[in-house]
Amino acid sequence: MMKIGALSLKNNLFMAPMAGITDLAFRIVVRSFGASLCYSEMISANGLIRSTPRSFRYMESSSEDRPLAVQLFGSEPDILAKAAMIADESGADLIDINMGCPVKKVIRTGSGAFLMKDPQRVAAIVRALRHATSRPLTIKIRSGWSPASINAVEIARLAESEGADAVAVHPRTALQRYSGRADWGVIKDVKKAVSVPVIGSGDLWRPEDVTGMQDMTGCDAVMIARGSLGNPWIFQKALSSGSSGFSLSSPLPCEREETVRRHLELAITFRGEKMGMLNFRKHLLWYTKGLPGGARFRKSVMEVKDKKAILEALREFIYSGEPDAPGG
Ligand SMILES: Cc1cc2nc3c(=O)[nH]c(=O)nc-3n(C[C@H](O)[C@H](O)[C@H](O)COP(=O)(O)O)c2cc1C
CATH class of the missing domain: 3.20.20.70 (Aldolase class I)
Incomplete structure (x- = not known):
């Protein structure tokens, strides 16, 4: 307080x-x-x-x-x-x-x-x-x-x-x-x-x-x-x-995906699909910075303007190489 x-x-x-x-x-x-x-x-x-x-x-x-x-x-x-x-x-x-x-x-x-x-x-x-x-x-x-x-x-x-x-x-x-x-x-x-x-x-x-x-x-x-x-x-x-000295490790893949998705949904809710997506682009770059394969992912979504396609690409990127990816 x-x-x-x-x-x-x-x-x-x-x-x-x-x-x-x-x-x-x-x-x-x-x-x-x-x-x-x-x-x-x-x-x-x-x-x-x-x-x-x-x-x-x-x-x-x-x-x-x-x-x-x-x-x-x-x-x-x-x-x-x-x-x-x-x-x-x-x-x-x-x-x-x-x-x-x-x-x-x-x-x-x-x-x-x-x-x-x-x-x-x-x-x-x-x-x-x-x-x-x-x-x-x-x-x-x-x-x-x-x-x-x-x-x-x-x-x-x-x-x-x-x-x-x-x-x-x-x-x-x-x-x-x-x-x-x-x-x-x-x-x-x-x-x-x-x-x-x-x-x-x-x-x-x-x-x-x-x-x-x-x-x-x-x-x-x-x-x-x-x-x-x-x-x-x-x-x-x-x-x-x-x-508590709680874990300082990176978020789990599912947490990362959930947060990025929620952020994008909010951006679209408040600004509409076009401006929301445009504004969100820089955040998407930051969210994937430093992750393995991040550069390739960013290049691949550069031209994607459709929300569904971005979320699918994100999901694939986040879980790629993840042995425990839920739902296969
Ligand atoms: C892109 C960007 C925009 C910023 N815009 C503002 C602003 O509008 N008003 C403000 O007081 N400070 C602004 N700042 C300064 C930050 O609030 C903060 O004081 C500064 O970045 C130092 O913190 P950091 O070294 O942890 O980034 C901005 C900083 C960045 C990087």
């Missing part, structure tokens, strides 16, 4: 926001393996207040998809505040501001990690949102803009003093993007500096990294990002390895 503001969460293992990836279907899958909080993809505050269909689609949720953190990006306090009110009315359980995205398109507008360069703007944004919503309010930051300007502690302190309920830290610099190692020492520094919960992110590839980060940094919760691609079981394994 842990709390962010008034929001109670059943454990401290979260699914990190990933644009283009953490849609409703994937969130439901990782929740079934124990993730207690999932984040939406980042949503443009401007887009929300202009009611663009895409922004609203990113907020789509369901009763199984709770509690949901809605992540907004923007640079203007008043626009972000209005967008937060819209997210609040649409039922977001928590509102998070993206201060870590290093993508050019986002940086150019003064949003995302660009905000790390402007602590006073960060303060003004948190203040404006604090007035606009009573939902739990968090920010997700990087360690700083560049190695010469590591300021996560300063930004976290400012956000706390303006009323943020937690701070998530991905301790790479904006210039580093996703390369190199995440410097968990920065998470530790932030944890020492603030009294609101600190959520750690960065290089949680294996279940045991979760305990590793918690032990090293003292952070209150962690969020898994790339380590969950094609591997939603990581949540279950991290949760059980903490308590």
